[in-house]
Amino acid sequence: MIKKAKYKINLINSIEQKYIKKNIPTIEIGDTVKIKKLIQEGNKERIQASEGVVxxxxxxQINQTITVRKTVQNIGVEKIYLLHSPQIINIEITKKSKVRRSKLYYLRNRSGKSTRLKPKLI
Structure with a gap:
């Protein structure tokens, strides 16, 4: 029974390894990222870029996701991106911020200047 379970896990991991992207930067909480995603409209494809705070x-493993928040016309918009998705073309880190939490859900209740994060000095 145990050998079958280990075999299934090894089989799944070996299949997933083919689809894991190698060129993803190390993204941390509080980073401002620019994500370029491939969007299909009918039979046409285009690239759409969106920028926000992680x-x-x-x-x-392969189901690695990040939640990105940005404000569009004074309305907060959150989107969850699957990092190893074939639709994601490029991820670029534009700014790093110093944070002390692993989830920044408190930004949902704030607006304006109070949503600013302290920049990380490298």
Whole structure:
């Protein structure tokens, strides 16, 4: 029974290794990222870029996700991106911020200047 379970896990991991991207930068909570995503409209494809602050991160091998928050016309918009998705073309870190929490959900209740994060001095 145990050998079958280990075999299934090894089989799944070996299949997933083919689809894991190698060129993803190390993204941390509080980083401002610019994500270029491939969007299909009918039979045409185009690249759409979106920029925002990473407020949450979920590390789970191929299912690694980040939650990005940005404000559009004074309305907060959050989107969850699957990092190893074939639709994501490029991820660029534009700014790093100093944070002391692993999830920045408190930014949902704030607006304006109070949503600013302290820049990280490298």
């Amino acid at each position: 407020i949450a991160k979920n590390n789970s």
